[in-house]
Amino acid sequence: MTRALVFDSGVGGLTIADELRKAAPDWIVDYAADSGFFPYGVKTDDELRERLPRLCAALVDVAKPDVLVIACNTASTLSLDAIRATVKVPVVGTVPAIKPAAEQTKTGVIGILATPGTVRRAYLDDLERQFAAGKIVVRRGTAGLVDMAERAVRGQGIDQEQVTYAVKPLFDPPHGSQIDIVVLACTHFPLIREAIAAACPPGVRLIDTGEAVARQVMRVAPSTPRPPGQASAYVTGGAANRAAMQPALARFGYHVIEVIDV
Numbered sequence: 001m002t003r004a005l006v007f008d009s010g011v012g013g014l015t016i017a018d019e020l021r022k023a024a025p026d027w028i029v030d031y032a033a034d035s036g037f038f039p040y041g042v043k044t045d046d047e048l049r050e051r052l053p054r055l056c057a058a059l060v061d062v063a064k065p066d067v068l069v070i071a072c073n074t075a076s077t078l079s080l081d082a083i084r085a086t087v088k089v090p091v092v093g094t095v096p097a098i099k100p101a102a103e104q105t106k107t108g109v110i111g112i113l114a115t116p117g118t119v120r121r122a123y124l125d126d127l128e129r130q131f132a133a134g135k136i137v138v139r140r141g142t143a144g145l146v147d148m149a150e151r152a153v154r155g156q157g158i159d160q161e162q163v164t165y166a167v168k169p170l171f172d173p174p175h176g177s178q179i180d181i182v183v184l185a186c187t188h189f190p191l192i193r194e195a196i197a198a199a200c201p202p203g204v205r206l207i208d209t210g211e212a213v214a215r216q217v218m219r220v221a222p223s224t225p226r227p228p229g230q231a232s233a234y235v236t237g238g239a240a241n242r243a244a245m246q247p248a249l250a251r252f253g254y255h256v257i258e259v260i261d262v
């Protein structure tokens with residue numbers, strides 16, 4: 001049996017945990033949210049570089065997974081190598097789905113919707129050079145959508161007008177108006193997929209990385225003999241954060257929530 005630990009700044013990684021549980025129903029899929037340091041998308045690179053390897057090492061120590069899944073584009077596009085160098089289990093990251101988008105676009109123009117951190121990463125420039133040569137890639141970074149997704153999963157509703165306000169500039173002329181595929185390059189965004197779709201012009205398709213990440217996790221994860229067990233969730237930021245995260249985690253089947261002090 002395999003035990004995976006899926007990690008994100010907040011509730012976004014639950015979209016990846018969900019895909020993994022669908023693909024591997026007999027696995028134990030633990031979840032960790034760095035809710036005490038959320039949101040990552042507006043943190044400086046230095047702040048994240050300092051925190052992520054240290055935090056992941058602490059999480060792996062406590063949860064003892066066979067595989068660690070960084071279910072966060074903002075973290076993966078900055079610190080995947082540093083995390084891999086620090087923990088002793090295989091690490092799978094989540095990075096923007098530029099390759100499939102470049103293969104599938106008919107207009108040759110792709111939109112990337114991500115956090116402000118992810119849109120300015122050199123990692124994204126490299127992905128574009130490698131997989132989208134000859135295509136036009138339009139990027140939009142928004143921290144607002146992350147907050148909206150977080151609130152929606154905590155049961156606080158979605159304001160369609162605010163979602164539309166956050167998404168619309170992606171489609172500004174001259175290039176935005178030709179976009180036919182939008183990459184949801186933040187794991188929070190599939191949580192409000194319908195609202196984002198409603199904010200896009202008709203005919204625009206949305207793609208994300210959930211299924212591809214789940215497949216990659218299954219390819220690299222070793223299996224360790226262990227008795228069947230219950231999945232746990234971990235949060236940072238003390239008891240107040242545990243209480244705030246509880247409704248969202250419960251919706252995704254996590255009822256045991258431990259506070260980690262990092």
Ligand code: DGL
Nearest residue numbers: 009012040041073074187
């Ligand atoms: N879910 C994260 C991502 O995929 C980031 C959200 C945040 O800003 O913390 O990029």
